[in-house]
Amino acid sequence: MNDSYEPVIVGFLCNWCSYRAADLAGTSRLHYAPNMRPIRVMCSARVEPQFVLKALREGADGVLIAGCHPGECHYVDGNIKALRRYELLKRMLRQLGIEEERVQLVWAAASEGNVLADAVNRMTEQLRRLGPLRWRETVLGGDAQPEERAGEMMAKEV
Amino acid sequence: MNEERIGVYVCHCGSNIAGTVAVEEVAQWAAKLPNVVVSRDYKFMCSSLGQELVEKDIKELGLTRVVVAACSPHMHERTFRATCERAGLNPFLFEMANIRELDSWATDDRAAATQKAKAMVSAAVRRVVYHQPLQLLPVKINPNTLIVGGGVAGITAALEIANAGYHVYLVEREPSIGGHMAQLDKTFPTLDCSACILTPKMVDVAQNKNITLLSWSQVEAVEGYVGNFTVTVRKKARYVNEEKCTGCGICIEKCPKKVIDEVFEAGLGYRKAIYRPFPQAVPKYPVIDTSNCIFFQRGKCKACQMFCPTDAIDFEQQDQILKLEVGNIILAIGYDTFDPRRIPQYGYGRLANVFTSLEFERMVNAAGPTGGRIVLRDGVTTPKSVAIIHCVGSRDKNYNEHCSRICCMYSLKFSHLLHERLPDAQVYEFYIDIRATAKRYEEFYHRVLEEGTRFIRGRVAEVTDAARMPGEEGKLIVQYEDTLIGKQRRLPVDMVILSLGMEARRDSREVAQIFGLGCEYNGFFIERHPKLDPVNTMTEGIQIAGACQGPMAIPEAVAQGAAAAARVLSLISQGTVMMEPVRAHIDADKCSGCRICNNLCPYNAIVFHEDRKVSEVITALCQGCGACVAACPSAAITGAHFTDEQVMAQIEGMLWDVQPQFAMTSMETR
Incomplete structure (x- = not known):
């Protein structure tokens, strides 16, 4: 792998716990890998599999979904719904040949800036080792024409 | 979509952002993004001058969308929404990029931070194009309030709200309100009698017409949202009819069954199977403890019923389930003390004369099990030397990392009380640091120093009864390192007091689940902002007060109780609150009637119309x-x-x- 390669991670952070954890990490000046680009959602349950696939297809090397700890969801059990969806999505990603480390789900409470920062650091390190995703080669097998539509269809069906 | 006119504003935040992110570069770069008509950087966007800049541009350049790249939306989203509104732009046509907390403060790599800031600005610019004008939703506030926990924080909050003329339901799980404060003897540093200052407030609660006191009760479920909560409370059977009972106490006197009082007397004293935790209990009605009552266990006895002059004993009483409608909730469930059995080398439970701080509080209390006499476990011998060990379960990576804040001061208070009651006794305090940080605390420390307490700096390794040297026989030996002289030492004493730290309630996570709150790693509830919003939670309409938020002494718990009450009163007096219009909406034309969404909604906000075979979101519940x-x-x-x-x-x-892997736009893929 090329030394200058830096993975890009799209992070979906829930408004109540993990986004605040990220805020706290910043406020506490916890320095962590700048590779995660945050998108705020109200709840991890709002994260559609399409969002994840969209990010990967648009060039992200990984996607981090972060929610409240089970039992502490602001919306009762949205994080559990996210977890269920995540397990299904993982199965599909495996079929597409996308490594498990590229899409991760973590729990971080509003007081756990360090947990979120550690998750980003850990994931960045894992992705550095994995290298770029190369959607075209990995998922479409180089021949973009017929499978492009297949990928698109699968994205739709999730 | 392409005719939007976007203004981008990149904040320096002094050097907070500009120190790490090349803000001018980001602003100049953003000017070239699609639809952007103006892009500026400014020292402090949240200042009135910064806001005026935005207002002026909206008016003069006809901006239809605004992006501010600055701090967290949790800091200033409202500020800039209001800015837009003042200039005549719908506040939801605004988007914030958090390039401070999530970027400049999280790295010192200038190039990477600048790149990330560009990404966040570009995301905001692309997103804001699709924003729609929205209106805040008004929600009516039910003026009733639920307060959970009748310790000093809950009592204070209840009285504040009730005295303002609004109704309060005060739920307490023990038979009486009062909490830990009712157990204490004196309060530091003023040495006020704890019960003497608390009980008048408890009586006020009992007499206040605006307070419905539900003791021996627990909250089982909470539904709804700010302004409109429905709370299910289980009022456990007391087996005493509250209408008939006069609180005379004859039943307690006549009850033949004595049991150890693990709660109020901290295991040091006894109570009956029908009991009131303490004489000044509020409410005055006793409770039958069915697991110890002879009648409930063996079917015979009924002594209490026989002697009750008003026929108030009712063995048939059932638990009641109450549904309360409230607009606001205050949680003041307090704390638990650390369980000293977790540190076996201190010998609690194994060595008779090792006491906990709570046991000592009860012992020195004139109304306590020993009538205020300080004696060893045998109940007669007066100790000639006492060691007080600080930070038991606190400031220790093996147990709790936090400082419990009150233990230094109550340990000093114990020293003072020991000198007062046993002038000949030698008192030793084993401390790590003395933290006497509030008003008159340091003065109290000096007073105790002058009274002759020996302060030894060092953590105690072990308390043992294994004598090794002459003079140690029959004593407790405290093995410690005096860190000021750097030597291992042994000290034989008659009595050891463990100054227990404060922990979150053992069931705090279950309570948090019922109310939909977050907990810290150690179980304390998370406040909305540690500095600026210490009593609010992330859930609108739910406040926290007292030691359930973190270790604190009585004055802070009282202040938080009053602060939470002020928050509630401000909502009640507004009558309605404006809620974020972030709500779901179903397009009936597209809905296939599959009903997948129906069961997903945690608020039952989605109804299915059988006639039209479509689902609909009830906006007020969403x-x-x-x-x-x-x-x-x-x-x-x-x-x-x-x-x-x-x-x-x-x-x-x-x-x-x-x-990008495809030359497709987002619209084509959808």
């Missing part, structure tokens, strides 16, 4: 989580302010600098 939006297979549900278009555009913007 809280905007978006679980249904993500799940709808027909994409018939839109989550306002978090629509698919908005998030997809944001994803594209975030990844502006990485090679």
Whole structure:
């Protein structure tokens, strides 16, 4: 792998716990890998599999979904719904040949800036080792024409 | 869509952002993004001058969308929404990029931070194009309030709200309100008698017509949202009819069954099977403890019923389930003390004369089990030497990392009380640091120093009864390192007191689940902001007060109780609150009637119309989580302010600098 390669991670952070954890990490000046680009959602349950696939297809090397700890969801059990969806999505990603480390789900409470920062650091390190995703080669097998539509269809069906 | 006119404003925040992010470069770069008509950087965007800049541009350049790249939306989103509104732009046509907390403060790599800031600005610019004008939703506030926990914080909050003329339901799980404060003898540093200052307040609660006191009760479920909560409370059977009982106490006197009082007397004294925790209990009605009552266990006795002059004993009483409608909730469930059995080398439970701080509080209390005499476990011998060990379970990576804040001061108070009651006794305090930080605390420390307490700096390794040297026989030996002289020492004493730290209630996580709150790693509830919003939680309409938020002494708990009450009163007096319009909406034309969303909604906010075979979101019940939006297979549900278009555009913007794999726009893929 090329030394200058830096993975890009799209992070979906829930408004109540993990986004605040990220805020706290910043406020506490916890320095962590700048590779995660945050998108705020109200709840991890709002994260559609399409969002994840969209990010990967648009060039992200990984996607981090972060929610409240089970039992502490602001919306009762949205994080559990996210977890269920995540397990299904993982199965599909495996079929597409996308490594498990590229899409991760973590729990971080509003007081756990360090947990979120550690998750980003850990994931960045894992992705550095994995290298770029190369959607075209990995998922479409180089021949973009017929499978492009297949990928698109699968994205739709999730 | 392409005619939007966007203004981008990049904040320096002094050097907070500009120190790490090349803000001028970001602003100049953003000027070239699609639809951007003006892009500026400014020292402090949140200042009135910064805001005026935005207002002026909206008016003069006809901006239809605004992006501010500055701090967290949790800091200043409201500020800039109001700015837009003042200039005549719908406040929801604004988007914030958090390039401070999530960027400049989280790294010192200037190039990477600048790149990330560009990504976040580009995401905001692309997202804001799809924003729609929205209106805040007014929600009526039910003026009743639920307070959970009748310790000093809960009592204070209840009285504040009740005295303002609004109704309070005060739920307490023990038979009496009072909490830990009712157990204490004196309070530091003023040496006020704890009960003497608390009981008048407890009586006020009992007599206040605006307070419904539900003791021996627990909250089982909470539904609803700010202004309109429905709370299910289980009022446990007391087996005493509250209408008939006069609180005379004859039943308690006549009850033949004595049991150890593990709660109020901290295991040091006894109570009856029918009991009031303490004479000044509020309410005055006793409770039958069915697991110890002879009648409930063996079917015979009924002594209490026989002697009750008003026929108030009712063995048939059942638990009652109450449904309360309230607009606001204050949680003041307090703390538990650390369980010293977790540190076996201190010998609690094994060595008779090792006491906990709570046991000592009860012992020195004139109304306590020993009538205020300080004696060893045998009940007669007066100790000639006492060691007080600080930080038991606190400031220790093996147990709790936090400082419990009150233990230094109550340990000093113990020293003072020991000198007062046993002038000949030698008192030793084993401390790590003396933390006497509030008003008159340091003065109290000096007073105790002058009274002759020996202060030894060092953590105690072990308390043992294994004598090794002459003079140690029959004593407790404290093995410690005196860190000021750097030597291992042994000290034989008659009595050891463990100054227990404060922990979150053992069931705090279960309580948090009922109310939908977050907990810290150690179980204390998380406040909305540690500095600026210490009594609010992330859930609108739910406040926290007292030691359930973190270790604190009585004055802070009282202040928090009053602060939470002020928050509640301000909502009640407004009558309505304006809620974020982040709500789901179902397009009836697209809905296939599959009903997948129906069961996903945690608030039962989605109804299914059998006649038309479509689902509909009841806006007033929807809280905007978006679980249904993500799940709808027909994409018939839109989550306002978090629509698919908005998030997809944001994803594209975030990844502006990485090679797109397809030459497709987001619209084509959908």
